[in-house]
Amino acid sequence: MSLARVVNSHAIRDDDLFQELPNSANVLPSAANVEFPQDPGELRRFTRASCVNLLSHYGLHSPARATVDVLRKRLQIYIGAPPFTSD
Secondary structure (H helix, E strand, C coil): CCHHHHHHHCCCCCCCCCCCCCCCCCCCHHHHCCCCCCCHHHHHHCCHHHHHHHHHHCCCCCCCCCCHHHHHHHHHHHHCCCCCCCC
16 A cells, blocks of 8 residues: 555545545646645536546546546545545
């Protein structure tokens, strides 16, 4: 498990900061001009396009019929964030 995922697993409040994870080529989203959520609150507000871009950065598939909530959940799991309180 990466250190970033450990940090992210403790982000329980909307303003607790996430730490970026690199992709398999060791490139951070910010270095590739890809938006990464700063905190759980921002992840909850991520658009479908932002989700698709970030999932693509990580080499993860975004099913065309997936709702934005499904894509956010996929990102949430991948970056190691705890479940949203409504999950």
